Amino acid sequence: MAAQDDGELQLQLTRPLVAENASLFAADFVEQGRSQGIPLDYSPGSLTVLDQIIGSLRAEGVRAPQVADVLFGFGCYLGETVVRAADARWVSAEGTSLATISVFPIVLRLADGRYSDPVGQPFAALLSGQSLASFYTDTVS
Numbered sequence: 001m002a003a004q005d006d007g008e009l010q011l012q013l014t015r016p017l018v019a020e021n022a023s024l025f026a027a028d029f030v031e032q033g034r035s036q037g038i039p040l041d042y043s044p045g046s047l048t049v050l051d052q053i054i055g056s057l058r059a060e061g062v063r064a065p066q067v068a069d070v071l072f073g074f075g076c077y078l079g080e081t082v083v084r085a086a087d088a089r090w091v092s093a094e095g096t097s098l099a100t101i102s103v104f105p106i107v108l109r110l111a112d113g114r115y116s117d118p119v120g121q122p123f124a125a126l127l128s129g130q131s132l133a134s135f136y137t138d139t140v141s
Contacts, residue, residue, distance in 0.1 A: 009068040009103075019090040019106045022119075026080035029073035042081045047133040050074050054125045054132070064123050071126060072104075075119030078132050079108055082118060086140045087111035110139070 014028070015021045033040040038053075040046050054074070057067060064071060082088050093099050093107045096115045103123065108116040116139050124130045 009065055011072055012069055017105060019092050022076055022090040022106050023080050025076035029077045040077065042084050044133065044136055047078065047136050050132050054122060058126055058129060064126055071122040072119065074122035078121055079118035081136060082108060082139050
């Protein structure tokens with residue numbers, strides 16, 4: 001759990017929050033989405049669906065602690081979409097340039113050596129309207 005937005009985040013995770021499990025969190029999210037009729041195929045286009053959902057939540061005044069598990073799933077899915085499109089891999093945030101910035105202990109290491117925080121992006125999107133699709137484009141370009 002970590003402080004975010006207007007309260008303490010309480011995640012209900014089925015496995016430890018470590019880099020080795022990030023792709024499994026994403027796969028769980030895909031399965032949950034499919035069971036609710038949300039087409040998730042790790043394509044850049046699927047991120048616009050998530051942006052629309054976040055936009056709806058934002059318009060309704062939903063706060064991050066209320067939907068922390070969902071936003072976490074969005075972030076793992078976003079990260080895994082980047083992993084599949086670019087030469088990126090999940091790593092521990094510890095010892096990286098994002099160690100003191102990232103709310104979560106997992107980040108991506110990109111092929112060029114930069115680090116990226118896709119798991120935090122849905123939380124930022126809910127708070128300030130950022131776009132997951134734009135984050136993806138900026139990250140893989």
